[in-house]
Structures are given as C-alpha cells and as structure tokens.
Amino acid sequence: MLSKRLLALAALALTAPAAAKPIAFGDGYTAMYEYGAGTMQEAQAFYAPRYWYSLGAGYLRLDAADEAFSRDISYARFNYLVRRWNLPEAQGNVFAYGGLGAARSDDYDGTKVAWNGGAQADYETRRIYASLKADYQHSSAFAHRIDTLQLGLAPYLHDYGGIATWFVLQARNYTGGIYDGIESAALIRLFGARAWGSVWFEGGVTNDGTLQTMVMFNF
Numbered sequence: 001m002l003s004k005r006l007l008a009l010a011a012l013a014l015t016a017p018a019a020a021k022p023i024a025f026g027d028g029y030t031a032m033y034e035y036g037a038g039t040m041q042e043a044q045a046f047y048a049p050r051y052w053y054s055l056g057a058g059y060l061r062l063d064a065a066d067e068a069f070s071r072d073i074s075y076a077r078f079n080y081l082v083r084r085w086n087l088p089e090a091q092g093n094v095f096a097y098g099g100l101g102a103a104r105s106d107d108y109d110g111t112k113v114a115w116n117g118g119a120q121a122d123y124e125t126r127r128i129y130a131s132l133k134a135d136y137q138h139s140s141a142f143a144h145r146i147d148t149l150q151l152g153l154a155p156y157l158h159d160y161g162g163i164a165t166w167f168v169l170q171a172r173n174y175t176g177g178i179y180d181g182i183e184s185a186a187l188i189r190l191f192g193a194r195a196w197g198s199v200w201f202e203g204g205v206t207n208d209g210t211l212q213t214m215v216m217f218n219f
Contacts, residue, residue: 072105
C-alpha cells in the first residue's frame with residue numbers, strides 16, 4: 001500500500017497540478033480551503049476509496065459584492081472521474097459531481113434544502129495547463145452558478161521532491177447577484193510532494209485589489 005502511494009505521489013509531482021481536483025488518487029484524502037475576499041469562501045474534505053470516485057463534505061459562503069445578502073451552504077458531495085487521458089507528456093481529466101445540503105441566508109428565514117452539481121475539465125503538462133470548472137447551487141430561494149477558468153505557465157520544469165511554481169491567470173463569473181461582471185485574478189501557485197502527501201498554495205489579487213488564496217492537501 002505504501003509503495004503504491006509513493007508511486008502515485010511521484011506521478012502527481014512529475015505532472016503539472018492543473019487545479020484543485022476532487023480526486024487525487026485511490027485510497028487518498030483531499031482537504032481544501034479557498035478564500036476570495038468579498039465574494040466567497042469554501043472548504044472541502046473528500047476521501048477516494050478508488051481513483052475514479054470520492055465522497056465528502058463541504059461548506060460554501062457566498063457574499064454579494066453590494067452586501068445585499070450572505071449565504072451559508074453546507075453539503076455532502078459525490079465526485080466522479082468521467083474520463084482521464086494519460087499521454088506521454090500530458091494528462092487530461094473530466095470530473096462531474098453533485099450533492100445535497102442545507103442553506104441559510106440573511107435575506108430569508110429558516111433553512112432551505114439545497115442541491116449542488118457541477119463539472120470540471122483540465123489539461124496539463126509540466127509547462128502549461130488549463131482548467132474550466134462550473135459549480136451550481138440551487139434552492140427554492142436562490143440559484144447561483146460559479147464558472148472559473150484558469151490558465152497557467154510554469155517558468156521551469158520541476159522534479160519529484162522539488163517545488164513547482166506556476167503563474168496563473170483566473171477569470172470567474174458569478175450569477176444570482178453575487179458579483180457584477182467578470183472577476184479576474186493574477187495568482188502564484190507553489191506545489192510540492194513528500195512521502196506523506198502533497199500540498200500546494202496559491203495566492204494573489206483580483207482586479208478589485210482583493211485577496212484570493214487557496215491551500216490544498218492530498219494525503
């Protein structure tokens with residue numbers, strides 16, 4: 001079991017980490033926290049019994065830029081690897097996910113049942129990557145979709161045990177009154193793998209000058 005995990009980590013480190021994936025490898029755990037000042041915060045934790053699916057829970061807070069409302073959504077989610085392409089110098093993935101939870105907000109009373117769904121596609125080499133993700137949150141009181149596009153470039157090729165550095169441009173569109181227009185961000189991502197797992201951190205600023213960060217652990 002340990003040798004399989006070390007091989008998985010080596011493979012993960014020798015290919016570029018495109019984005020926060022809901023499944024890292026079989027019999028593995030993923031924990032993630034993302035913070036976008038003034039718009040959203042999200043925390044997730046998943047366990048993958050096999051390489052092609054994972055289960056877990058998350059928490060999402062959405063804040064309207066005009067301060068009209070704030071929403072707190074807690075959910076359980078199932079993630080599924082729809083397709084993976086392992087190429088000699090690249091990898092591609094398509095994920096789909098969905099779940100059910102509960103939502104509270106300061107613009108209505110009580111708790112609403114909320115369901116969520118989405119998909120993510122990414123393509124990566126050791127030099128470039130691209131990812132596109134769509135998340136949808138729905139209840140009887142609201143509907144929000146968050147679409148995120150990321151494009152990255154590595155200034156150097158990294159090896160297992162080293163630190164990978166990425167320059168990332170991000171564009172994000174919110175629906176349902178959260179943000180007017182496209183929120184863009186310039187980010188730096190650092191990624192490293194060790195025997196116990198892997199970690200990466202990214203941080204930067206949006207076009208409004210607000211902080212955007214994310215940290216993720218795979219183990």
